[in-house]
Amino acid sequence: MLLPDGYSDVPTGKIAAVVTHLEMTAPPPRRDDPPGAWRLRRVEQPALAWYRDLYRRVGEEWLWFTRTRLTDAALAAVIRAPGIEVYALVVDGRDEGLLELDFRESGHCELVYFGVTANFIGTGAARFLMNRALELAWRSGVQRVWVHTCTFDHPAAVAFYQRSGFRPFRRQIEVADDPRRDGTAPRDVARHVPVIE
Template sequence: MIIPDGYSDIPAGKIAAVVTHLEMTAPPARRDDPPGAWSLRKVDAPALHWYRDLHRRVGEEWLWFSRARLNDAELAAIIHAAGIEVYALVVDGRDEGLLKLDFREAGQCELVYFGVTGSLIGTGAARFLMNRALEIAWSRDVRRVWVHTCTFDHPSAVAFYQRSGFRAFRRQIEVADDPRLDGTASPTAARHVPIIE
C-alpha cells in the first residue's frame, strides 16, 4: 500500500506511529560502561506474571501493548520458544530493565524488547543494557543485529540506537486500536500521545 503525501486521517480510537527499523551488520566499537551498580541476569522460562509486570513497568509509558493483549498460552508460546532469550537488568535486587533477544532466524538477532523503567532513564542503565545486548548478540553466529522503534517511544530512542552503532534502513506506519481505551494500558499512560475517542 502506498500512503499518499500529505495528511491521512486516522479513525477515532486508533493510534498511529512511524516505525523506524535499524540494523548493524558488524560488531560496533566497544563503548565503556557508565558507572552504576547494575547487573544482567538471564531468565530461563520466565514466569508469565513476572514477564507481564516487567514489560508493563518498562513499556507502558511508551505504549508497549502487543504482549498485554495476549492470553497466557499465546504469551508462553512466544517467550518460551526455542531461540528466544529473556534478560533482566537488576538494580538493588530488583528487575528494572527488560531485554528480549530473538535468534530464531539463522544469522540474525532481533532486539525484540529493550528498555529500562522510568526512574533509570538518563542514568546510564540503558547504555549498560545495550552493551550487554550487543555482547550477547555478537557472541553468536550472526551477521546482522536489528531493532525497531517508533514515535511512541522515548524521543531519544533513535539517536540512542544510532550512537550504539545501528543504521536506519526502513520506515513504516503502524495503526492499532488505542490500548488505553480497551483497558490494555492505563488511561494515564503515554501522555505524549493524546487519546482521541
C-alpha cells in the same frame, strides 16, 4: 500499500506511529560501561506474571501493548520459544530493565524488547544494558543485529540506537487499536499520545 503524500486520517479509536527499523551488520566498537551497580540476569522460562509486570513497568508509558493483549498461552509460546532469550537488568536486587533477543532467524538477532524503567532513564542503565545486549547478540554465526522503535517511544530512542552503532534502513506506519480505550493500558499513560474519542 503506500500512503499518499499529505495527511491520512487515522480512524477514531486507533493510534498511529512512525516505526523506524535500524540494523548493524558488524559489531560496533565497544563502548565503556557507565558507572553504576547494575547486573544482567538471564531469565530461563520466564514466569508470565513476572514478565507482564516488567514489560508493563518498562513500556507502559511508551504504549507497549502487543504482549499485554496476548493470552497466557500465546505469551508463553512466544517468550519460552527456542531461540528467544529474556534478560533482566537488576538494580539493588530488583528487575528494572528488559532485554528480549530473538535468534530464530539464522544469522540474525532481533532486539525485540529493550528498555529500562522510568527511574533509570538517563542514569546510564540503558547504556549498560545495550553493551550487554550487543555482547550477547554478536555471537558466532550472527551477521545482522536489528531493532525497531517508534514515535511512541522515548524521544531519544533513535539517537541512542544510532550512537550504539545501528543505522536506520526502513520506515513504516503502524496503526492499531488504542490500548487505553479498551483497558489494556491505563487511560493516563503516554500523555505524549493523546486519546482521541
